[in-house]
Amino acid sequence: MDKKSFLQSGHMPTLLAAFLYFDLAFMVWVILGPLAVQISADLQLTHAQKGLMVALPVLAGAILRVVMGLLVDHLKPKLSGAIGQVIVMAALFYAWQFGVHSFQGTLILGLFLGVAGASFAVALPLASRWYPAEHQGTALGIAGAGNSGTALAALLAPSLAATYGWSNVFGIMLIPLAIVFVIYLVLAKDAPECPPPKRLVEYLAVLKDKDAWWFMFFYAVTFGGFVGLASSLTIYFNTQYELDAKTAGFFTAACVFAGSLVRPIGGNVADRIGGIKSLTAMYVVAATALALVSSNLSSNYAALAVFVVAMLALGMGNGAVFQLVPQRFRKEIGVMTGLVGMAGGIGGFWLASSLGYSRQLTGSYQAGFLIFSALAIAALIGLTAVKTRWRTTWGAAHMTTARI
Numbered sequence: 001m002d003k004k005s006f007l008q009s010g011h012m013p014t015l016l017a018a019f020l021y022f023d024l025a026f027m028v029w030v031i032l033g034p035l036a037v038q039i040s041a042d043l044q045l046t047h048a049q050k051g052l053m054v055a056l057p058v059l060a061g062a063i064l065r066v067v068m069g070l071l072v073d074h075l076k077p078k079l080s081g082a083i084g085q086v087i088v089m090a091a092l093f094y095a096w097q098f099g100v101h102s103f104q105g106t107l108i109l110g111l112f113l114g115v116a117g118a119s120f121a122v123a124l125p126l127a128s129r130w131y132p133a134e135h136q137g138t139a140l141g142i143a144g145a146g147n148s149g150t151a152l153a154a155l156l157a158p159s160l161a162a163t164y165g166w167s168n169v170f171g172i173m174l175i176p177l178a179i180v181f182v183i184y185l186v187l188a189k190d191a192p193e194c195p196p197p198k199r200l201v202e203y204l205a206v207l208k209d210k211d212a213w214w215f216m217f218f219y220a221v222t223f224g225g226f227v228g229l230a231s232s233l234t235i236y237f238n239t240q241y242e243l244d245a246k247t248a249g250f251f252t253a254a255c256v257f258a259g260s261l262v263r264p265i266g267g268n269v270a271d272r273i274g275g276i277k278s279l280t281a282m283y284v285v286a287a288t289a290l291a292l293v294s295s296n297l298s299s300n301y302a303a304l305a306v307f308v309v310a311m312l313a314l315g316m317g318n319g320a321v322f323q324l325v326p327q328r329f330r331k332e333i334g335v336m337t338g339l340v341g342m343a344g345g346i347g348g349f350w351l352a353s354s355l356g357y358s359r360q361l362t363g364s365y366q367a368g369f370l371i372f373s374a375l376a377i378a379a380l381i382g383l384t385a386v387k388t389r390w391r392t393t394w395g396a397a398h399m400t401t402a403r404i
Contacts, residue, residue, distance in 0.1 A: 022146025051356015062345020084402020141267025224347015259311030266319025300401020
């Protein structure tokens, strides 16, 4: 990548604002996962309830990404993001002041936290519209590195809960959220290339294009695997290896940091060698790692190592998918980010909830991991089936300057 060309081609303050907004939003989106050990102990939750509690914000975020994607194209990204941040801060303030006293209460809070997960449909178009095709993978990789917020949640939340109580963690989270909100308002700027609003039926017309469904499926596996594991690993390490909440949080943070930090690398690699080649390798590695960890490894450190490998593959895969999407759907990037992001969230909901149910019904997490490993193999087969058509149509050399 030509660093000078990249720095000159876009708007770095907006890219920074998109990253920070995404980072803090993702931190609170999955906050119930790192707090699950303490919450479930106080509220006496079953394995299935714990799985659903951490999975529901992921599902809510998935659905709301479509709504936010439509809002982005109507109100532009900056205003849409500001609205989302205010809603999330209000929900956290309420939970802090009035408390969460039941399983149903955690689900209601999870629905509002889904708005934070919908930040994906704002941050990526906010950054994407400033950059040309040859820099899409890198720009969206940097913005998408806000996934690291999930690692911050895993690293900090259990320790804060042990010191101040898990209800007060919601109030503590408001401090960095408020700071980033001000930074966002000052730095973020909508790109000149903002397409005019369309009618709802025009947005949903992209669903008639089979490529839209392929991208949704591919991201359901890469991002679904990433966020599903980020939401569930604290519970997994606590239950499977009897680690305390703080240690389980540290293990989870290591895995999530790995997957988050390589997303820009995944986008950059995709810019260099093509998204299809990069994504192909990532699916092979992810499927293998998930199948291996399903065997219930005897050592918690061995499991940690395998999860890190899985998260590295999934994180780079996230960057590769969003190197390809803007090439195919440049004019519809707002709604496509929402739709593809929704699919990713649904994948995460499936993994997180299925792990809980797998443990409760069979006494083991094996089935949940094996099913998702099989989905990675299915995605690999699908990518192999479409790659020739993509490279000879919209991805052909005469159609784009980017590598496909």
